Amino acid sequence: MSFFATLNEDGAYDLTAAGYAVLVIVMVALIILASALQKNRRRMSTKQLAFSAIAMALAVVTSFIKVIHMPMGGAVTLWSMLFIVLVGYWYGLSAGITTAVAYGILQLIQDPYIISLPQLLTDYILAFGSLGISGLFCGKKILFVNEKKNSTHTISGLVPGYILAVLLRLFFSTLSGVIFFGIYAPDNFPNPLIYSLVYNGSYIGLEAVMTLILISLPPVVSALEKVKRLATTDQAENTRKPDKS
Numbered sequence: 001m002s003f004f005a006t007l008n009e010d011g012a013y014d015l016t017a018a019g020y021a022v023l024v025i026v027m028v029a030l031i032i033l034a035s036a037l038q039k040n041r042r043r044m045s046t047k048q049l050a051f052s053a054i055a056m057a058l059a060v061v062t063s064f065i066k067v068i069h070m071p072m073g074g075a076v077t078l079w080s081m082l083f084i085v086l087v088g089y090w091y092g093l094s095a096g097i098t099t100a101v102a103y104g105i106l107q108l109i110q111d112p113y114i115i116s117l118p119q120l121l122t123d124y125i126l127a128f129g130s131l132g133i134s135g136l137f138c139g140k141k142i143l144f145v146n147e148k149k150n151s152t153h154t155i156s157g158l159v160p161g162y163i164l165a166v167l168l169r170l171f172f173s174t175l176s177g178v179i180f181f182g183i184y185a186p187d188n189f190p191n192p193l194i195y196s197l198v199y200n201g202s203y204i205g206l207e208a209v210m211t212l213i214l215i216s217l218p219p220v221v222s223a224l225e226k227v228k229r230l231a232t233t234d235q236a237e238n239t240r241k242p243d244k245s
Helices: 017-036 046-063 080-091 093-110 117-137 158-184 192-214 218-240
Strands: 005-007 013-015 066-069 075-077 141-146 151-156
Touching (some): 017 046, 017 093, 046 075, 046 080, 046 218, 066 192, 075 192, 080 093, 080 158, 080 192, 117 158, 151 158, 151 218, 158 192
Antiparallel strands (some): 005 013, 066 075, 141 151
């Protein structure tokens, strides 16, 4: 363990140069794997790799723009989760999860706080990796029918995909708070579960509300659809083309 991380005076682990190197290698490998696992593909898509990398880069940049910084970790960022959710929405579940896990590793490289391997896995790999679950709604649209007004309304799969991804991230962040940081819960909270849920839900929930408002605006909806078409055009063309081999 001392080769990859060393114990500091606060009881947490600091990554060594070897630890950082391993994380970088794993992160790059996951980005490549995300592209290689895309369904209905015989070769890696340069476009998918590029768009996934751009989305991750935007997520990293916006994660530094903290609207609200929480005292014990966590922050309301400028829509950083959205960019990772988009990868799953564009390319599906396998690409979304592998890219999201790679982003979790990048978050670990940026600002590591490690007290144990299970905590590392929960806070970084599972919590951030769960953002890729948006891939379940890749290519899907939700139809709402108002029988009273005899009207219909359609929303893209991005909205339910984002909500599910955020809820899953909240679950793992809350779980980590209960298991690993429950001793820090104030005395006025009846139990660590409620404290962890309120603490993590406050910043994750606020960012989620901000994002849902943003992606519901008609100009943003239109822009996101154009970006999706640009990101997936060659995928659609290759799927339609017959196999000549």
